[in-house]
Amino acid sequence: GQDVDKLKETFTGLAKETASTGVTMQQASEAFKIMISNVSMFNSLNGASQKKVSGTIAKLQKLGVQSTTSADAINFFGRALNMSADDAADLTAEIAMMAQESDISSKQMMENFTQLKDRIAVFGKDSTEVLRNLSLQARAAGVSVATLSGISSKFDQFDSAVDTVA
Numbered sequence: 001g002q003d004v005d006k007l008k009e010t011f012t013g014l015a016k017e018t019a020s021t022g023v024t025m026q027q028a029s030e031a032f033k034i035m036i037s038n039v040s041m042f043n044s045l046n047g048a049s050q051k052k053v054s055g056t057i058a059k060l061q062k063l064g065v066q067s068t069t070s071a072d073a074i075n076f077f078g079r080a081l082n083m084s085a086d087d088a089a090d091l092t093a094e095i096a097m098m099a100q101e102s103d104i105s106s107k108q109m110m111e112n113f114t115q116l117k118d119r120i121a122v123f124g125k126d127s128t129e130v131l132r133n134l135s136l137q138a139r140a141a142g143v144s145v146a147t148l149s150g151i152s153s154k155f156d157q158f159d160s161a162v163d164t165v166a
Contacts, residue, residue: 007036010047014054023058031058031067038071041078041085049085056089060096064107069114080121091128098132109135112145119149 015028023031035054036042045053057070070092077088092110099109112135120127120134138145 006047010050011054013047014051014058017051018055018058021059021062023055023062027058027061028054031055031061034067034071038068038075039085040075045085053085053089056093060093060106060110063096064105065096065110066107069110073110073113073117076117076121080117081124081127095128095131098128099135102132102136104135104139112138115146116149 011028011032014032015025018028019025032054034057035050039045039053042050042053053074056074057067060070061067073092073095074085074088077083077091078085081088083091095109095113096106099106102109104112109131113131116131116134117127120130123130134145134148138148141148
């Protein structure tokens with residue numbers, strides 16, 4: 001039907017647009033499938049937004065980021081920060097690129113984000129900067145960002161902070 005034709009047209013456009021970035025047809029196909037099954041706002045997206053979201057997933061996959069991790073981040077930004085799919089895809093790509101500027105792998109930065117997303121959501125648009133700083137601090141301390149976050153969460157409660165320090 002018409003929906004299948006639209007999906008085919010969107011996928012064909014995605015494959016053509018991402019080929020210049022080194023994304024193979026197979027990688028584009030996987031990203032498109034992940035978007036269809038994992039991005040909750042998929043059905044409400046127009047073809048251009050579907051291409052953008054799946055293209056972002058495919059390009060980040062080339063940087064070592066799991067497709068489902070990218071889809072999860074896009075979903076999170078859509079729900080928690082009420083972003084459009086295009087803006088959520090841009091912010092997800094920004095996090096991955098920020099990693100390279102911080103000398104951290106894109107895969108590690110996205111994993112850090114996945115671990116911390118619920119805690120840093122309170123920072124809204126500044127959450128990416130908070131994530132970058134936490135990732136850099138964790139690397140400098142030689143601990144995982146989850147460990148660093150766990151230590152800091154103990155200070156959310158005064159009693160446990162005293163126990164941690166004592």
